[in-house]
Amino acid sequence: MSGRVRSLIRVEGVVQGVGFRPFVHALASRYGLAGLVGNDGGGVFIEAEGPPSAVAALVEAVRERAPVLAVVERVSVTPVPPTGDGGFRIVPSVAGGPGRALVPPDVATCDDCLAELFDPADRRFRYPFVNCVTCGPRFTIITAVPYDRAVTTMAGFALCAACAREYHDPADRRFHAQPTCCPACGPRLSLRAPDGTSLPGDPLTQAAALVAGGAVVAVKGLGGYHLAADAASEDAVAALRARKRRPDKAFAVMAADLAAARELCEVGEAAAALLTGPARPIVLLPRRAGAPVAPSVAPGGPDLGVLLPYTPLHHLLCHELARPYVLTSGNLADEPIAHDDEDALRRLGGVADAFLCHDRPIHTPADDSVLCVFRGAPVPVRRSRGYAPEAITLPWPFRRPVLACGAEQKSTFCLGQGHRAVLSQHLGDLEGHLAWRAYTGEIGRLRRLLGVEPEVVAYDPHPEYLSTKYALELDGVDLVAVQHHHAHIASCLADNGEPGPVVGVAFDGTGHGPDGTIWGGELLVASLAGYERAGHLERVPLPGGVSAIRQPWRMAAAYAGAAGLAAAGEPADRLAVARRNARLWPAVSALAAAGGPAAPLTSSAGRLFDAVAALLGVRDTVTYEGQAAMGLEHLADPAVRDGYPVTVTGGTGSRLAGERCAAGSPGAAGAGRGAARALAAPVVIRSTDLVRAVVEDLRRGVPTPVIAARFHHGLAEAVVTAAGLVAEAAGIGTVALSGGVFANELLLGGVADGLRAQGLRVLTHRRVPCNDGGISLGQAAVAAASAP
Structure with a gap:
């Protein structure tokens, strides 16, 4: 025992379900160490015994060279007496342990498993549940920690002899891979009619044939059911829209691989990394002209949401179909994704013509994640499967x-x-x-x-x-x-990872204001500990409350009234939006003018976008949040650089957007409480200036794409001016941008560039969405x- 030491090593973080125990076992074998490794409620525990240098090398490798899917948060080492062990083993998991182990997200099929899937000589050829220690289901099948097969939805599938040999072989990549299975012992596919009865034939082949023939098929995935249809068939996609009660919002499209995705969209380096990474989100990309997708897949916008296969079943469907297919959440409008088989049949029976099911239960439902790429960096829009x-x-x-x-x-x-x-x-x-x-x-x-x-x-x-x-x-x-x-x-x-203080620009649709109005275009001086309202967009009525959110033309009426435009008694001078909504326009205008509970005041940036979108004929009504604003962004002419002038009042007086104010020192401290009171008055962005300029250009016959661009640039300049005034008064050098309106890349880019030109730091979202998904x-x- 001379010269031998033994250490108890605890590893915390995402260290279960990522191949950590096999990784440690291989290290111990390489370094000639004895001992054990196991899971407990807190993570992974290791007892390593041998020469001090070898134990130290193992600890360093655990810290620095962990498996690719692992996230090591903390490693602690405690000396314990040597026992004279002669080997190294993986021991059964134990309950308890300090802290709590983190559960890994689901992981897309790896290249090794994909090779087996399409190898006719492999026993898992065309088996739609192939997985190993580095890929496959995790979060959606785990029922408890420590993570072992017995606490997953694979518990009901006993390993066959061949899978058991792989599972217990330290040299195999399925060594302690909990979802390990094969056609002899694992889950199986079935194809069912909407009434639940089994349909004849090979389930996969028949399901693909149905999709190719124009049918809608519900497909059970990792985190729930999807609805699949031929992306090139207008009839099939239109039928899916009608049945799902989703008239306008874009559907995602699954492409077989990166090359197929590039036939549909412009795919840059950052987008390619997202599409092919282990999370496999839907990525919003510029659609190519002539892409072979039906108009109903993504009406009204230039982008397409594309994802690549992330389960073996998806790969097999892509192979069978040899064409892109719509893959959208298995739910009706305003419902959660269906993940239980009987619930799916009940809720989606009127939508799908058939159900491609399997008998592995889904414990935790998880919809697909959605990301975009802004200036070469990934930005989350919806954070779910693959990340949560x-x-x-x-x-x-x-x-x-x-x-x-x-x-x-x-x-x-x-x-x-x-x-x-x-x-x-x-x-x-x-x-x-x-x-x-x-x-x-x-x-x-x-x-x-x-x-x-x-x-x-x-x-x-x-x-x-x-x-x-x-x-x-x-x-x-x-x-x-x-x-x-x-x-x-x-x-x-x-x-x-910052506590503040910052100047915060929070632009969204609505939020409960403590002053009794509806907020949504706010400038705050904020830290984690508190905030003060330092400014906002000009307040206008919200005629009809929720009705105005669903009918942007109402906001056009409210803004027209607030700006002194389009008098109800002058038909020849009416706006086109007023003519389109002539039956209710006078009443809504009067409602807005009267104010009161039926037309509460709002400073919402989202409602300003709605008003301008309606004025330009983009949308008078919407079927989902942000639809009008997205249409307005897409309408904007990218060649236009000038913006409408906007008055910004408050602070030390009035300024016209575009005037620059000196930034506070980036190191300024203590600028949270009382900073707003340093302003002579709250900063107000006169958004009616924008509306008047929009209407003036409309009447002059300026093309609407030019008007849309000038609106965006004018608002961005106004935000920069207003935030600069607040920063100057507060002595703060950092501005944080958040709220769903900043999903608008044209506005986000303009504001961020303008603020940086003033010497201000700009914080934007990187890991969670700027919309209410990050609230x-x-x-x-x-x-x-x-x-x-």
Whole structure:
């Protein structure tokens, strides 16, 4: 035993379900070490015995050369007495352990498994559930930690002798790969009619033939059901739209590989990395002219959402079809994705002509993630499968466990403990019983999985949000209300690992304002600990409340009235939008002019975009959030560089957008509280200036793409001017941009460039969406900073 040492090594982070134990076993064999490795509730524990240099080498390798899917957060080493072990082994998992192990996301099929899938000599040839230690289902099948087969939905599939040999062979890449299976012992496909009866023939071949023939087929994937249709068939896609009750919003298209994706879209280097990476999200890309997709796939926009196969079943369908196919979430409008077989048959029976099912249960539903690329960097639009429940490590700790309940739209929740903030997968909009049931069910599921018992609950103060009502009904917790736009800025801060203070520009559709108005175009001086409102867009009426959100022409009427345009008694002078909506225009204009509860004031940037979109004839009504604004962005002529002049009032007086003010020192400190009071008056961006300029150009016959571009550039300049005024008064050198309106790349680019030209730092989102999908992270960060 002379010269031998033994160390207990604990590894925390994403270290289960990523091949960590086989990795350690191989290291120990290489270094001639004895001992053991296993999983427990806190991560991975290792006992390594041998020469001190060999033990040290193993520790360094664990820290620096972990498996590609692992995320090592912490490694601790404790000397223990040598035992004289003669070998190294993987031991059974044990419950307990300090902290809590993190669960890995689902991982796309690796190249080795893909080679087996299409090798006629391999026993897994055309087997749609092939996987190994580096790929396959994880989050969607795990029911508890420590992660072992017995606590996954593979528990009901006993390993055959051949799979058992692979599972126990340290030299095999399926060594302790929990979802290991094959045609002899694993899940199987079936094809069912909408009434649940089995259909004859090979399920895969028949399903592909149905899609090729114009049918809609529900396909059970990793995190739920999808609806598949031939992307080139206008009849098939139109039928899917009608049945799914999704008249306008674009569908995603699955392409067989990167080359096939490039036949559909312009694919740059960053987009290619996303498409082929282990998460395999939907990526929004510029569509090629003449791409072989039906007009109904993505009406009204230049982009196409494309994804590559991430399960063996998807690869096989692509191979059978030899063409792109629509693959959209298996749900009806405003419902969560279906993942239980019988529930899918019940809810999608009127949508799908057949169901390609399998008998591996899905424990946790997870819709596809959506990303875009902005100036060469990936930007999340919807964070879900492939990313959730990956933790965001914060530089400050949660003193007590936190649950942040999120918002109403694009709902997520967040659990915070230690230095980890874990966002749930995307859960959709909280509208209706099914969405509510999915939301509450997922909170319970992730709490149990992560072992988090919240003591502090953060929520949005909007009294009608279902997420708010959920929070207020909880007993035995401390409640923290986080104003919606403060949460947006806090989300951007947490995303960048900074506590503030910053000048925060929060632009979105709506948010409950503590002054009784509807916010949405806000300039805040904010840190995680608090905020003050330093400015906003000009307030205008919201005639009809929610109706104005669904009918942008109402906002055109409100803005026309606020700007003194298009008097109701002068038909010859009416705007085209007024003529299109002549029956209700006078009444809505009068409603807006009267104000009151039926026409509350709003500073919403989203509603400003709606108004201009309606004025330019882009959309009078919408069927999904942001539709009019997206159309307006797409309309803008990229060759136009000038913008409309906009008055920015407040601060030290009035300025015309475009005037530059000196930036505060980037190192300025203590500029949170009281900074807004340093301004002579709140900064106000006179958005009616934009509307008057838009109408003037319309009447002069200026092409609408030119007008749309001038509107974007004018608003961007106004935001830069306003944020600069606030930064100057507050002595702050950093500006954070958040809120769903900043998904608009034309506006985001203009504002960010303008601010940087003033010498200001700009923070934008990198890991969570700028829209309400990132709100829960901001709520959690504020709760961590404010809760005792």
